[in-house]
Amino acid sequence: MIALALAPRAAAAQATETTPPVAVDTGHVVYPAGAHGGAAVVLDLVIEKDGRVGDVVVVDGEEPFVSAALAAARQWSFTPARRGDLRVSARVRMRVDFHP
Numbered sequence: 326m327i328a329l330a331l332a333p334r335a336a337a338a339q340a341t342e343t344t345p346p347v348a349v350d351t352g353h354v355v356y357p358a359g360a361h362g363g364a365a366v367v368l369d370l371v372i373e374k375d376g377r378v379g380d381v382v383v384v385d386g387e388e389p390f391v392s393a394a395l396a397a398a399r400q401w402s403f404t405p406a407r408r409g410d411l412r413v414s415a416r417v418r419m420r421v422d423f424h425p
Contacts, residue, residue, distance in 0.1 A: 357389035366394035
């Protein structure tokens with residue numbers, strides 16, 4: 326009897342399981358002209374239900390690296406996140422490392 330009572334809960338939990346977005350094309354990020362040394366830029370991205378990058382917020386980084394990372398991030402594509410069988414938007418944090 327207890328197993329029957331738990332079965333609907335297990336099914337409900339599985340139906341609401343969320344899988345994160347997966348990068349499909351994050352392309353090459355161009356090292357900025359006139360820049361020197363290495364750097365890192367941290368971005369928060371909203372991945373829309375269709376896999377496109379929506380909102381992009383800079384968490385950490387300095388120019389000219391921030392501008393290069395922002396321009397590249399807007400071109401990236403992802404397999405969208407899913408909650409059960411439904412596509413959902415999701416926020417992810419990505420770090421872009423620059424090396425001369």
